[in-house]
Amino acid sequence: MPEQLVFAMEVTLNGLMAGVLYALVALGFVLIYKASGIFNYAQGVLALFAAMTLVGIMQGQVPFSHLINAVFGGHITHFGWNVPGALAIALTVGVMVLLAWLVQVLVMKHLVGQEPIILFMATIGLAYFLEGVADLMWGSEIKTLDVGLPQGINLWIDETTFNIFGYGFFIDNLDIVATVIAALLVAGLVAFSQYTKQGRAMRAVADDHQAALSVGISLNFIWVLVWSVAGFVALVAGIVWGTKSGVQFSLSLIALKALPVLMLGGFTSIPGAIVGGLIIGVGEKLFEFAVGPLVGGATENWFAYVLALLFLVFRPQGLFGEKIIERV
Amino acid sequence: MLDNSVSYVTDDGRTIGGVVMEMKNITLRFGGVVAIQDISFDIREGEIRAIIGPNGAGKSSMLNVISGFYVPQEGEVLFHGKRRPPMRPYEVARQGIARTFQNIALFEGMSVLDNVMTGRLNYMKTGLFSQALWKGKAEAEETENREVVEKVIDFLEIQHIRKTPVARLPYGLKKRVELARALAAEPKLLLLDEPMAGMNVEEKEDMSRFILDVNDEFGTTIALIEHDMGVVMDLSDRVVVMDYGKKIGDGTPDEVRNNQDVIDAYLGVSHD
Numbered sequence: 001m002p003e004q005l006v007f008a009m010e011v012t013l014n015g016l017m018a019g020v021l022y023a024l025v026a027l028g029f030v031l032i033y034k035a036s037g038i039f040n041y042a043q044g045v046l047a048l049f050a051a052m053t054l055v056g057i058m059q060g061q062v063p064f065s066h067l068i069n070a071v072f073g074g075h076i077t078h079f080g081w082n083v084p085g086a087l088a089i090a091l092t093v094g095v096m097v098l099l100a101w102l103v104q105v106l107v108m109k110h111l112v113g114q115e116p117i118i119l120f121m122a123t124i125g126l127a128y129f130l131e132g133v134a135d136l137m138w139g140s141e142i143k144t145l146d147v148g149l150p151q152g153i154n155l156w157i158d159e160t161t162f163n164i165f166g167y168g169f170f171i172d173n174l175d176i177v178a179t180v181i182a183a184l185l186v187a188g189l190v191a192f193s194q195y196t197k198q199g200r201a202m203r204a205v206a207d208d209h210q211a212a213l214s215v216g217i218s219l220n221f222i223w224v225l226v227w228s229v230a231g232f233v234a235l236v237a238g239i240v241w242g243t244k245s246g247v248q249f250s251l252s253l254i255a256l257k258a259l260p261v262l263m264l265g266g267f268t269s270i271p272g273a274i275v276g277g278l279i280i281g282v283g284e285k286l287f288e289f290a291v292g293p294l295v296g297g298a299t300e301n302w303f304a305y306v307l308a309l310l311f312l313v314f315r316p317q318g319l320f321g322e323k324i325i326e327r328v
Numbered sequence: 329m330l331d332n333s334v335s336y337v338t339d340d341g342r343t344i345g346g347v348v349m350e351m352k353n354i355t356l357r358f359g360g361v362v363a364i365q366d367i368s369f370d371i372r373e374g375e376i377r378a379i380i381g382p383n384g385a386g387k388s389s390m391l392n393v394i395s396g397f398y399v400p401q402e403g404e405v406l407f408h409g410k411r412r413p414p415m416r417p418y419e420v421a422r423q424g425i426a427r428t429f430q431n432i433a434l435f436e437g438m439s440v441l442d443n444v445m446t447g448r449l450n451y452m453k454t455g456l457f458s459q460a461l462w463k464g465k466a467e468a469e470e471t472e473n474r475e476v477v478e479k480v481i482d483f484l485e486i487q488h489i490r491k492t493p494v495a496r497l498p499y500g501l502k503k504r505v506e507l508a509r510a511l512a513a514e515p516k517l518l519l520l521d522e523p524m525a526g527m528n529v530e531e532k533e534d535m536s537r538f539i540l541d542v543n544d545e546f547g548t549t550i551a552l553i554e555h556d557m558g559v560v561m562d563l564s565d566r567v568v569v570m571d572y573g574k575k576i577g578d579g580t581p582d583e584v585r586n587n588q589d590v591i592d593a594y595l596g597v598s599h600d
Contacts, residue, residue, distance in 0.1 A: 197449060197466075200442065200446060200449070201449055203435065203442075204446050204449075207434075207435035207436055207437050207438065208433045208436070210397075211429070211433035211434060211435060212435075212446075213417035213418045213421065214395065214427050214433065214510075215426070215450075215513065216418045216419075216421035216450045216513070217418055217446075217449060218416075219418070
């Protein structure tokens with residue numbers, strides 16, 4: 001087999017893995033959008049917040065320690081214990097549910113029935129507020145996150161491909177784990193929304209608030225549920241991305257990568273978010289591989305956005321989104 | 329006046345029971361506009377009660393007061409003889425009051441079956457975790473509620489569109505699906521907001537038949553708002569007539585038809 005083709009295969013595989021990570025972030029957006037019609041700008045910050053909280057709890061950091069020290073002149077920073085990963089994740093889930101409840105009670109509850117653009121603006125405000133709170137709570141330095149996910153080159157794939165092609169593929173174990181996690185997450189979410197009472201109520205609320213009220217669904221409860229689920233998805237994304245590239249402010253920017261994914265996949269489709277993520281992941285890696293050398297590289301920075309732009313022009317509802325039909 | 333607690337039998341052999349819902353001196357204002365002014369009336373168990381009146385008379389507002397979408401500034405709502413505190417619409421629904429909407433409020437993205445299933449949400453008590461894990465109890469519950477839903481779907485003759493997404497249905501069928509969803513809740517009181525608005529003659533006849541059948545078969549108490557006088561007079565046991573937020577008539581269709589105020593205000597018949 002020609003060397004170029006083998007190399008392209010490896011690039012494709014790596015692209016698929018990266019795509020899964022994009023899809024993971026995009027999923028959080030789709031969920032909230034489907035369930036409440038809100039485009040949640042804060043999803044990326046939610047992932048950052050979740051990851052920072054997880055690290056903070058694991059390392060036994062005192063929340064708001066800078067603030068406390070500044071006001072009372074102490075020097076406390078840590079409780080002096082370490083919390084094991086599994087327990088810390090459980091605690092972080094609790095924090096995310098609490099956060100969901102606060103968002104609902106303090107912000108969203110007061111905006112029932114408002115225009116989508118107003119709700120969108122509220123989530124922008126929420127994003128900046130949360131970013132500040134996260135910094136104040138846990139400090140702004142870059143932290144490493146290790147909850148025990150395997151990392152580094154997968155030797156089995158390396159050896160097998162070496163035996164077949166005479167060239168070993170470099171596939172990161174973390175990417176493989178991320179793929180499995182994403183698959184489980186999606187299966188779980190789909191089952192939840194399709195087959196459970198709460199899932200059905202969630203879809204009902206997304207569709208029509210008045211009708212939902214008339215069959216006895218409490219909007220408050222469903223929205224807390226939706227934000228909790230979004231917080232949970234953000235936590236999963238935060239763990240994977242945080243393990244990969246450290247927990248730091250730039251984590252919140254992965255949300256920007258999710259935008260083109262959503263434009264491809266459609267804002268309302270869970271399968272769309274996954275396929276969109278994969279297309280962008282593979283597309284940008286292959287494009288860089290094939291066209292990159294001709295134009296001086298760095299195509300990964302803009303490829304996704306140009307692709308999204310093309311979709312906006314020719315198929316604005318995305319690959320899987322609901323077709324927009326205006327009845328006259 | 330009939331005694332509140334005494335039941336009687338109608339000409340066509342249905343038993344009308346005591347008062348289920350009583351509205352006492354209801355006044356509803358939107359800023360300076362008085363939508364409902366000091367209106368009292370009651371709804372008896374098993375009857376079909378109509379609220380009629382010209383456009384802007386406050387009929388829909390009245391229905392919204394009953395279903396908890398509006399909270400009146402003055403007056404009392406008594407349900408089964410007990411004063412009802414101000415409630416949110418979903419709490420009212422949980423008390424067994426189901427409704428349909430004038431401008432159809434269905435879950436457009438869901439299938440007919442799923443839409444009707446939402447009517448059963450209040451009967452499904454298993455918690456989030458057993459639901460999420462889809463184990464024993466939750467499964468049994470789903471099957472049980474599914475049976476009720478299938479019965480309603482059969483009754484309203486919408487089996488052939490069970491799996492169709494609601495968005496694809498024509499108007500008349502959507503109205504019927506909405507009725508099915510309300511019926512699935514096995515309501516103690518069923519509120520219909522202009523169930524025949526925008527329908528052609530044939531669809532109106534179908535809908536009238538279903539309303540009568542529901543009342544007859546399940547003994548469901550029904551309060552409905554309607555524009556079409558002819559339909560209302562044929563359907564209902566008693567009629568409340570509203571005009572400019574005030575009650576101008578209340579009684580059997582015959583009584584109402586011969587009420588001079590009603591003729592003046594609503595029928596527009598000249599009399600000199």
